Amino acid sequence: MKKSELTKQKILKASIELFSEKGFASTRTLEIAKKAGVSEGTIFKYFEKKKDILHAVVSESIDVFIKEFAVSDLKETIKNFSKKDIKIILKEIIMERLSFFNKYSKYLKIIFNEIQYDEILKEKVIKSIFNEFKSNANEVYGIGLKRGEFKNIDSYVAVRSFIGMILMLLFQKLYLKSENFEKEIDTVIEIFLNGVKI
Amino acid sequence: MKKSELTKQKILKASIELFSEKGFASTRTLEIAKKAGVSEGTIFKYFEKKKDILHAVVSESIDVFIKEFAVSDLKETIKNFSKKDIKIILKEIIMERLSFFNKYSKYLKIIFNEIQYDEILKEKVIKSIFNEFKSNANEVYGIGLKRGEFKNIDSYVAVRSFIGMILMLLFQKLYLKSENFEKEIDTVIEIFLNGVKI
Amino acid sequence: MKKSELTKQKILKASIELFSEKGFASTRTLEIAKKAGVSEGTIFKYFEKKKDILHAVVSESIDVFIKEFAVSDLKETIKNFSKKDIKIILKEIIMERLSFFNKYSKYLKIIFNEIQYDEILKEKVIKSIFNEFKSNANEVYGIGLKRGEFKNIDSYVAVRSFIGMILMLLFQKLYLKSENFEKEIDTVIEIFLNGVKI
Amino acid sequence: MKKSELTKQKILKASIELFSEKGFASTRTLEIAKKAGVSEGTIFKYFEKKKDILHAVVSESIDVFIKEFAVSDLKETIKNFSKKDIKIILKEIIMERLSFFNKYSKYLKIIFNEIQYDEILKEKVIKSIFNEFKSNANEVYGIGLKRGEFKNIDSYVAVRSFIGMILMLLFQKLYLKSENFEKEIDTVIEIFLNGVKI
DNA sequence: GATGAATGAGGGTTCATTCAT
DNA sequence: TATGAATGAACCCTCATTCAT
Numbered sequence: 001m002k003k004s005e006l007t008k009q010k011i012l013k014a015s016i017e018l019f020s021e022k023g024f025a026s027t028r029t030l031e032i033a034k035k036a037g038v039s040e041g042t043i044f045k046y047f048e049k050k051k052d053i054l055h056a057v058v059s060e061s062i063d064v065f066i067k068e069f070a071v072s073d074l075k076e077t078i079k080n081f082s083k084k085d086i087k088i089i090l091k092e093i094i095m096e097r098l099s100f101f102n103k104y105s106k107y108l109k110i111i112f113n114e115i116q117y118d119e120i121l122k123e124k125v126i127k128s129i130f131n132e133f134k135s136n137a138n139e140v141y142g143i144g145l146k147r148g149e150f151k152n153i154d155s156y157v158a159v160r161s162f163i164g165m166i167l168m169l170l171f172q173k174l175y176l177k178s179e180n181f182e183k184e185i186d187t188v189i190e191i192f193l194n195g196v197k198i
Numbered sequence: 199m200k201k202s203e204l205t206k207q208k209i210l211k212a213s214i215e216l217f218s219e220k221g222f223a224s225t226r227t228l229e230i231a232k233k234a235g236v237s238e239g240t241i242f243k244y245f246e247k248k249k250d251i252l253h254a255v256v257s258e259s260i261d262v263f264i265k266e267f268a269v270s271d272l273k274e275t276i277k278n279f280s281k282k283d284i285k286i287i288l289k290e291i292i293m294e295r296l297s298f299f300n301k302y303s304k305y306l307k308i309i310f311n312e313i314q315y316d317e318i319l320k321e322k323v324i325k326s327i328f329n330e331f332k333s334n335a336n337e338v339y340g341i342g343l344k345r346g347e348f349k350n351i352d353s354y355v356a357v358r359s360f361i362g363m364i365l366m367l368l369f370q371k372l373y374l375k376s377e378n379f380e381k382e383i384d385t386v387i388e389i390f391l392n393g394v395k396i
Numbered sequence: 397m398k399k400s401e402l403t404k405q406k407i408l409k410a411s412i413e414l415f416s417e418k419g420f421a422s423t424r425t426l427e428i429a430k431k432a433g434v435s436e437g438t439i440f441k442y443f444e445k446k447k448d449i450l451h452a453v454v455s456e457s458i459d460v461f462i463k464e465f466a467v468s469d470l471k472e473t474i475k476n477f478s479k480k481d482i483k484i485i486l487k488e489i490i491m492e493r494l495s496f497f498n499k500y501s502k503y504l505k506i507i508f509n510e511i512q513y514d515e516i517l518k519e520k521v522i523k524s525i526f527n528e529f530k531s532n533a534n535e536v537y538g539i540g541l542k543r544g545e546f547k548n549i550d551s552y553v554a555v556r557s558f559i560g561m562i563l564m565l566l567f568q569k570l571y572l573k574s575e576n577f578e579k580e581i582d583t584v585i586e587i588f589l590n591g592v593k594i
Numbered sequence: 595m596k597k598s599e600l601t602k603q604k605i606l607k608a609s610i611e612l613f614s615e616k617g618f619a620s621t622r623t624l625e626i627a628k629k630a631g632v633s634e635g636t637i638f639k640y641f642e643k644k645k646d647i648l649h650a651v652v653s654e655s656i657d658v659f660i661k662e663f664a665v666s667d668l669k670e671t672i673k674n675f676s677k678k679d680i681k682i683i684l685k686e687i688i689m690e691r692l693s694f695f696n697k698y699s700k701y702l703k704i705i706f707n708e709i710q711y712d713e714i715l716k717e718k719v720i721k722s723i724f725n726e727f728k729s730n731a732n733e734v735y736g737i738g739l740k741r742g743e744f745k746n747i748d749s750y751v752a753v754r755s756f757i758g759m760i761l762m763l764l765f766q767k768l769y770l771k772s773e774n775f776e777k778e779i780d781t782v783i784e785i786f787l788n789g790v791k792i
Numbered sequence: 793g794a795t796g797a798a799t800g801a802g803g804g805t806t807c808a809t810t811c812a813t
Numbered sequence: 814t815a816t817g818a819a820t821g822a823a824c825c826c827t828c829a830t831t832c833a834t
Contacts, residue, residue, distance in 0.1 A: 418711055419617070419619060419710070419711055421617060421619035421620045422619045422711065482791070505710075509707065509710070512617070512703075512707070513616055513617055513620065518769070522769055522770060526769075526770060540790070544792070545791060545792060546790050546791065546792065547790050547791070547792055549781055549784065549785070549790065550777075550778070550781050553763075553778050553781045553782065553785075554781075554785060554790050556759075556762045556763070556766070557758075557759035557762060557763075557781075557782055557785050559762060560755075560758035560759040560760070560761055560762035560763075561754075561755035561758040561759060562758075563758055563761075563762075564754045564755060564757060564758035564761075565751075565754070565755075565758075568754070571716070571720055571724070572720060572724060580748070580751050583747055583748050583751045583752075583755075584751065584755055586747065587747070587751075587752060587755050587786070587789065588755075588785065588789060588790060589789045589790060589791040590788070590789035590791055591785065591786060591787045591788035591789035592738070592744050592745050592747065592752050592786060592787060593680070593743060593744065593745070593787040593788055594742070594743060594744065594745055
């Protein structure tokens with residue numbers, strides 16, 4: 001990597017750290033500079049405006065998201081488990097996805113917070129991430145369908161709902177602390193598969 | 199209401215509008231003043247610091263949330279429907295909750311965004327709203343249990359999961375636009391009640 | 397005293413307290429109002445501008461100073477002591493003047509500090525106080541002259557010098573703390589009367 | 595001198611000018627900036643708060659005071675005059691000290707005015723200047739003692755009293771204007787050496 | 793006569809941005 | 814390329830002053 005590219009990456013890395021910690025609007029360019037180990041002036045050699053850093057951060061986040069979140073690995077995983085109980089498979093998926101969330105939580109936090117106030121970003125994120133997600137949902141649910149284990153309902157709604165349940169679980173873990181994390185995962189899977197109705 | 203109390207409310211109302219629209223950090227006190235129809239100086243007769251406005255907004259939000267979100271009405275509603283199909287009841291609940299979300303979405307947006315950067319607020323919100331929510335979840339799920347229709351699983355996890363599914367639906371509606379909103383609700387209810395498994 | 401006159405006095409008294417404590421420029425009209433037990437608006441019924449309070453305070457200070465500092469009592473005192481040793485007389489005078497300083501130190505502090513930044517005040521104070529002082533110096537020193545005990549030198553310079561020595565003593569007492577206050581007074585008198593030269 | 599050090603000095607110099615002219619509290623940072631020939635923002639690159647400028651000014655004043663007021667030169671002066679009449683020596687000292695006061699009157703004015711409202715400054719000034727002064731007084735008076743011309747009285751009180759007399763002279767010159775300045779100096783010396791008593 | 797509420801110009805301070813070196 | 818210094822518009826906040834009641 002060229003030296004200049006390295007400097008740019010240092011700035012971006014510092015920005016991600018800070019944006020996720022205190023939000024874009026409350027992060028000072030001086031802080032970024034300090035954390036990146038460069039002078040304040042240098043930042044503006046790489047980004048014309050402070051906002052451009054955010055855009056770069058989000059763009060990168062999107063790229064990372066799409067690449068990492070790509071369902072390809074997942075499909076592989078599922079095939080390998082194909083003989084196993086669907087419950088086990090779902091749990092494996094959850095655990096794997098959780099490690100993904102942990103790894104990229106800063107990116108996700110920034111994306112989620114900042115698209116609220118920036119139409120350009122919002123457009124971008126929706127177009128790329130949501131659509132990506134939608135097609136993946138189809139594929140993954142499709143596996144359950146082929147196995148003859150899933151009902152023939154809107155696959156997108158199903159997967160989205162599943163994610164909603166998991167996110168609430170995660171959210172609670174982050175904000176409150178969960179003592180029975182694993183057990184709660186099992187409950188969520190049970191609900192997703194068989195519902196709450198007797 | 200006294201005149202001074204009225205002014206305070208005008209400031210709070212304008213602040214809610216702006217904070218939810220552009221975030222606390224990006225809202226200017228002058229904007230608040232203009233939107234509230236008072237002078238900038240007046241704001242600081244009622245709130246020592248800009249941050250105090252946010253705290254007041256969130257405190258008020260919490261109060262509103264607890265009062266309005268209180269499950270009492272809900273229980274009444276459910277009892278009235280007691281002969282009806284559980285599906286109908288859930289749909290009614292969702293519709294009613296949605297109108298609540300629409301009405302207080304600004305408050306919720308502020309709370310959700312700002313507690314990330316303010317430990318005091320976070321503590322406050324968690325202590326009040328989350329606990330309130332937890333006890334209510336218990337009560338509501340309990341009704342289904344008594345009717346002999348719900349499985350005996352962790353009621354909090356069940357309700358939370360349900361809400362997770364609904365929130366994703368909502369979220370999508372807000373960000374993307376859904377053409378089949380009603381139909382999607384039905385699907386969510388179906389998943390919640392009977393799961394995706396054949 | 398009429399009620400309105402009383403209110404005015406309350407404002408002036410509070411102002412003297414505050415001006416002497418933190419200076420005119422750093423005193424807030426709201427503080428004055430609170431200390432005086434009136435509303436901020438009321439102040440401006442009695443004084444058009446904040447500066448007018450200062451002017452009133454100083455004017456009053458000057459009046460008090462001239463009345464209280466008037467040498468008449470002093471002359472009487474001296475006559476009564478006329479048979480006594482001049483040393484004793486000087487010491488009596490010093491002690492009496494010190495109690496005056498203690499009593500009116502706040503006024504003096506304000507006058508001294510604020511005439512520096514206000515030409516009108518400076519003019520006023522100099523015209524009244526200094527001239528008053530000059531004529532009094534003449535009279536007091538004249539007594540020593542008549543007794544045949546004082547040299548025939550510029551009486552104003554003599555008295556002023558004496559006061560200079562006493563002020564330094566006082567100044568030190570205020571800022572540092574003197575353990576031998578009385579003894580130092582004696583030394584100062586000795587210097588004033590007989591000089592430091594052998 | 596580095597450019598940044600130069601800028602800092604420009605700000606300090608402008609501040610001294612303005613603080614002594616209108617007092618700290620009434621001096622605006624914009625005025626300082628204009629007088630220093632820098633932008634208002636620049637000031638806050640060098641001083642976090644306006645008050646810090648005052649503290650820096652006073653600290654510098656103290657340093658200057660101690661260095662310049664140091665009695666070393668004075669002792670040399672006195673030795674050179676050792677054959678001369680004590681009157682001549684005192685007059686030389688006064689004239690030399692007066693030029694010092696003229697040169698540093700702005701510093702002194704600031705110190706004197708502002709320590710009244712700032713405990714930190716007060717402590718600092720007293721600890722450094724007063725103690726410095728005390729030890730010097732001892733040395734200087736000691737010379738007169740060794741020459742066998744001064745009485746064996748508290749040297750600190752003697753010097754302090756002398757300064758008190760001179761300050762009053764100076765004070766009058768500043769506020770009133772003296773026509774007979776030189777003659778008054780002679781009178782003060784006469785009083786200091788031989789007293790007013792016949 | 794007195795108040796409490798409101799004002800808005802102006803205060804100190806911040807911070808993204810520029811630029812000479 | 815990188816920096817440190819400087820900028821100035823805009824921020825939050827203060828406070829003397831006004832005014833309807």
